[in-house]
Amino acid sequence: MIEIKKVSKAYKNNVVLKDISFKIDTGKFTVLIGESGCGKTTLLKMINKLIMPTKGDIFIDGKNIKDLDEIKLRRSMGYVIQQTGLFPHLSVRENITIIPKVLKIPLEKIEEDTLKMMDMIGLDESLLDRFPNELSGGQQQRIGIARAFITNPDIVLMDEPFSALDPMSRVSLQDELLKLQDKLHKTIVFVTHDMDEAIKLADKIAIFDNGELVQYDIPENILKHPANDFVKNFVGKKRIWTSPKYIKVEDIMIDKPVTCFPNYTVFYCLNKMKMMKVDSLMVIDENKKFLGVLYAESVTDKESVNKKAAEYMLRDVPIVKKGDSIMTLAKLVTESRLSNIPVLDGDNHLCGLITRSSLIMALSQQFLDEEE
Ligand SMILES: Nc1ncnc2c1ncn2[C@@H]1O[C@H](COP(=O)(O)OP(=O)(O)O)[C@@H](O)[C@H]1O
Ligand SMILES: [Mg+2]
Incomplete structure (x- = not known):
């Protein structure tokens, strides 16, 4: 479990996150959502110590991350960002295997895992010898996901990974990610500003407004019982009709x-x-x-x-x-x-x-x- 406890963040006088507390369940898909600039990326980056809180603490399985080595911590988590973060001068194979090699995993095991990951994300292994710019945006993002999952981390952080994709690729990557999660049950923390994406993917959704956590609940409750007018407007009245499985007899x-x-x-x-x-x-x-x-x-x-x-x-x-x-x-x-x-x-x-x-x-x- 990841516990965010009374976390605040200010850049000079600009208070970006105000006294945020919530718990992220192990093995579940948690989505952080809110309008641009509301502090989602800041919060995500605090979980792997790329940013330090101004106040408050973050615990992972009961350990305060302040006391953990940040390099080790980051290597123990997958991290996927919107701009893929693939190294352009490395082949797809080199991109995927870079961290496993740093971790000194035996080469045969790395090769085996690489092929397994390619299969899981629905890409042909012939793409392994290409360079990132020889792939479509959707394929690149799949490689980003393969790279994040290959070391079998317990936690995977994803910051708007599909935002730059066309709607078709986006939907198919969402489906792929859900299939992957169905098999692997990772603790996924996923940032988006797209409510449809959140409702489709999340076990639980945390909605942020103006640096505050305004609602944290399962998608069904967010749709049916928005905590305030901001959530109500953000969700939109008709949203539930795009997810009829949440409308009950x-x-x-x-x-x-x-x-x-x-x-x-x-x-x-x-x-x-x-x-x-x-x-x-x-x-x-x-x-x-x-x-x-x-x-x-x-x-x-x-x-x-x-x-x-x-x-x-x-x-x-x-x-x-x-x-x-x-x-x-x-x-x-x-x-x-x-x-x-x-x-x-x-x-x-x-x-x-x-x-x-x-x-x-x-x-x-x-x-x-x-x-x-
Ligand atoms: N390094 C920084 N210095 C000053 N302000 C920052 C810095 N990083 C982010 N901010 C500000 O913090 C706020 C939240 O940013 P961010 O977490 O990136 O939002 P989101 O990911 O929700 O769009 C924004 O107003 C942004 O301008
Ligand atoms: Mg962001």
Whole structure:
């Protein structure tokens, strides 16, 4: 874990970072985001002692980095920057292997690791003998990533590594990095000013404004519960629609569906539907456990009105869990052509209902927000 503790940084009278404290989880992808000049690079460079804090401390796995040798510390971390930082007069192979050689790793092992890294970042090994300026921007940045990961560091710092790339290369490098992280589980600290990039990559996002840490949370909470107006504006109201996996059934369900008990008569239930202007009732037991759905249309003959709801309810109906995403829901609605879907919690208690109109209302929100 990296612990940033009451860290401040001032350049003469210009206070760039004000009393920043937060903890960066081991093996997770943490994104630092904020507008240009808000101190992201400064904070990142403090983690590998390229810049010293004016006040406060940084601990890595409980050790104050003040007490650590900065060369050793830097070599124990990968570092990727926007301008790739590749040496132009060295071949791609020499660029990748420079640190492993300094660390006196056996040459056969370096060669093996180099080929493995090239494969992991999706580059052909024939590129190893080229020079950086013979590669595209995207390829160069992939080499930058290979160089940062090849020594198998626990921590990788990345400062806007994809900002200078065209949108297509950018997306494919993001995907590649996610795949890499899926395999390697490094502690990645990644700086960007692009919220879409942050939401796509981050396990946790730290948002900075004017030298202060204004929110530090998982992407879902940043999208749904922005801490203040700055975050709200920075995120933008419609952003969540670009990440529908963060929209959950419980965010859009009706939370008080009309219910009945199984021993109610069908007659009573039909009356209740009429009064409440619904065409079905959710049948539950006294503990709110979901049993089935009674549809008005299932009741076809007069005799049945004196029977019990239990006899006429449908038991095997498709349901969703409250934590399911809106994408799962949309698929179910399309496949089953149902208009009403009960929402259950982990213990199969009824906690809400999705109706066609609640779904349409939720989906139309993305267009309505724009006009407010
Ligand atoms: N060496 C320096 N001397 C004086 N001011 C600096 C120095 N480095 C950065 N700054 C100032 O600190 C602020 C934060 O810079 P930086 O951390 O690079 O921001 P970001 O990476 O978020 O764009 C900026 O206002 C910048 O001008
Ligand atoms: Mg910067």
